[in-house]
Amino acid sequence: MLKAGTVYFLIVVGAEFVLEVIRLQVVALHVGERLAEMLEIPNVLLATIIGARWIVDRFTLPPLPGIRLGVGLVALMLLLIAEGTVILPLHGLTVSEYLAGRDSVVGVAPLGALGVLTVMPFLVGYRWER
Secondary structure, three states, X not given: OHHHHHHHHHHHHXXXXXXXXXXXXXXXXXXXXXXXXXXXXXXXXXXHXXXXXXXXXXXXXXXXXXXXXXXXXXXXXXXXXXXXHHHHHHOOOOHHHHHHOOOOOHHHHHHXXXXXHHHHHHHHOOOOOO
16 A cells, blocks of 8 residues: 555656646746646646556555555655645745635645545546446
């Protein structure tokens, strides 16, 4: 679970980093920061789905909710640690300053993304029975 969760974290964070650079350097210059953030959300969701599907297949995770949600929780914990120890200090922000500076409309999307990151390994492996 730890290895799969760590690799899942690295895949999703790597994709988010690339999308963030594209958003800041290209899209936001043409459509504005707020719209660029909203346009980035479906791409991050797609990267999360692809990363979770790959992790489930690569590590042949059994269809047990505890294991798959555990992988998501490992990725979530690593993401929160990275945000708190690297990303926010790099920008010179505390958690409260970061939350206070978020847009009221787009600002809740990162919280939803954390939930999606956590449950996606479970959701991508779920098969509907006929």
